Amino acid sequence: MNLAESLGDCEFQSVNTAYDENMPVDRKVLVDNATLSGVERLIGESRVRNLGNVDNDILCLEKLLTAILFSDALMAIDDYKEEYRSKRSRQFSFIKFLKLDHVSYADLSGKAADFARSMTFSFDGSKPAGDVVSFFEALRIDPQLRWDVFVSSEYLTMSLLVRDTRDVGYENSIDGVFRNESANADVVLAGIKFDAPVSMEHHAEISSIKDLVDAFASNNPNFRGSSSGSLLARCIFGYGWAAERSYFYNAVAAQNNASVFLAPLRDAFCEGCCRLESRSQVESLLAALKSKSQATMAKIVESSGQAKFALKLPFFSAYLISICDNPRQCIEHALELRNRSEFRDCRSILHNLDFLSVGERSAELNRILGLLEQSCDSLLRKYGVATANGLQVSLSLGLAGISAGTSIKLDRLFPFYRNRPFSRLFRNIAQDMVNVERLGGLYEKLCASVKEHQDAGYPSRTSVTPKFMERRENEYGRPAKL
Template identity: 25%
Template sequence: MTYALIDNATLTAVQRATGAVIVKNTDTINGDLCAVENFLQGILFYDDLLCIDNYKPEHIQSRQQQFPYLRFLAPSDFGLTDVEQLARREAALIRPEIRGGEFVDADFRALLDQLKMNMVCTWDKTSSVYYLTMKMLGYKGTDEYHKYSSLTASIFSELADVKETHGRWAPEVKLVGSDGHEFTKHDFADKSPGDFGGATSQLETFVAALNWLAYKSIYYSTAAKHLKADSFIHPIRHAYQMHWMKKTGAFGHDFTARLLANLATKTRSSISEIQSHGASQTVALDLPIFSAWLTQESGSVGAAIEAARQIRNRDHFVTIRESLKEIKIAFDEQGLAGGNKLTTKLLGDVDRICGDLKREYGIPSAQGIQGSFLIKAINFITGLAGIPALPDKEFALSTPNWMKTDATKAYTTVVKDITAELTAVERLGGVRDLMAKSFVIDDRYAVPAKVENPKFRHRASDWKKPM
């Protein structure tokens, strides 16, 4: 059996796409549709879907009713309490820092770079006081602006899982001017005309969302390893997950860099050959956007999900699931050499099947058939030394009966390029609009993103000061 661990952020996105949850910012729609595609790929390419049942108590029952085919796990079972404590410790080590208007700490700088988000913070005047304000660096109305809006909205939507925005997941961010001055609470004590007033609530909320995103990425990555499942989390979280896996030593620096480069260029043959320290291998599935075809055929995202549960039993999907299962078994039983050998042997067949799937389920657009790469980065056990250890004995004693026959040494991380996925969804045109028709929108709370023209980034005026 193969298991995909689905996170609650993905389920929330699916609920928004089916109209079960209200959308408060239309900029989140494309990100939600990317998560729907992720969810459908989980249905099509895994035997069983798992979800940790730790969402808001008042919504647990309705969520279980909408997804009766998911296997919900109580957070107090199977050693998951230890997983949560570990993730909290790891996330508590993050120290956000904005220096000269940019995030410079290793964690969030790496995340924003990977997402290719060009952002800047400047002191903007409001009621005669200057507040540190987050802006997109670019030109309003461009494709880049829309991409940044979708990415930023996806990050903000992380807090949909949190009852309290501030507190543990919004630690004070270190603020340092370009001249080296570190701002303290004393600098913001007096709010007389012309003084600095600290960060805007929008910036504080963004930092809170980044912290929550990091914590949840660590939590689900560790939980998936612990449950011997593949982590199949919201695409916006994959970026931080990649950073954390590299940081802990599960992925080598060279492996991560080459994987990101090949994700950007979509070079299938080179993706499948990436290895790191003799411990990691990748398998890339070049797929159509199933959610587009299935929605076009069935009329709505909700119907598309039901259709995916039907077509998963067709030969192509069964063959790919069995092939991926064989590869994982080979890594478990024969080690890296055996796994790599079988990967090479099966890759041609998998590629041909992916080609058939694109022809059968692809939606033509002006730019051709838009694709969605599903990258499975397989780590042999020797490559996981950097990930904090968990009490295997306790987990073994409480292993659920349906998983006892699935002892596994290899750990697989699913990787997605959210920026490419957003572009692919937008290019679907009218089909994208059909996919978005079930969203229930209440945009009274939406606040348009602020923009900073790159030409004036370092210029001061009466209403703005560079940091």
């Protein structure tokens, strides 16, 4: 049964004028190596040293499963270090690995590094400021520079402000996401190393994390270093690396007429750039889907034809692991499911969004988005899994039909799409992490194949501070300001 039959001919016809079902569809999706690394750990192909990465690895599996279901062909970039490369291509034989020539790779890497340097990690007093605030909003964390005090010794730390210091599973998982980015940077041949730029309001002499730490050290005679559990270095590096990789993969995808599915932190970076352009619209879209359990889509289409939309989809990892024994079987079953009509229909709709002509503005765009809403509703009803903690759904933020150039950040992130229609979907990492927390017994099945390294263990607990202490101090710590 195809989408038209499952929804009813009348309902389908109401939006069918914007949908060319005869358009040949070959929807290609590019996945990044960080996603594949997470999946390899989860299926037992790589031994896990840092057990704090497991939740991130489940999100990587979700990204791969979604990429399989919503693509006709999968691609990745063959830029892993030599000792890992051949094994990876054998492990993911259903993925075409692209080999970029040295000149093209170096050119794209240079542009990606320049873009990352433009995304300065700024502070105003003890709190992040500027562009990076939107990034942390997407991650749903609230960082603050603080002094950890032990008798007469004081350590500079990046602490997360939380409501309940006894319930910090989410914060520890987000820390694992940052650690995963650092691990990824060590095994790809990016070609260019960069120090993420840092700035501090009223302190022009600070331009790097070293400058930042030196400034705090010189102003505090009790300074004894950075706390071993501090997120500071990981946050700053992770933000810059996410910016670099997001630009790089979007550029390669554009050159290959492909969409792109990025690792969790990189999608959060892209969502942060969307928030920079239209904060209130993005927040209202995501809030609408969270509050209205029956809705599967919210959208804003401007008169210019620019559109922002948010989708509610099944958390496919939950569905697949509920009918499979382990993550490897989930991947195999997803490769079979992608040929079903409901997924073919969805790919056709997204394909239409990619090729919507510039002249076909808001009216046609609204009709296609209407069909996408029906398709998402059908998928949610068929593949949504309810656990003891509720229905497992995932939120995605999208852009469709826009011409890059309407905002500085999106223009720089998508330079290859300037004045061209396109559609992009970014997964909401906060919602997906909540899904992982609520998996219940399915969580153990997803982790059934994990093989621990002989030195496996959990990293030191992420530093957290009660939210009410944001502007206060006690004998254990205080906000860190220059």
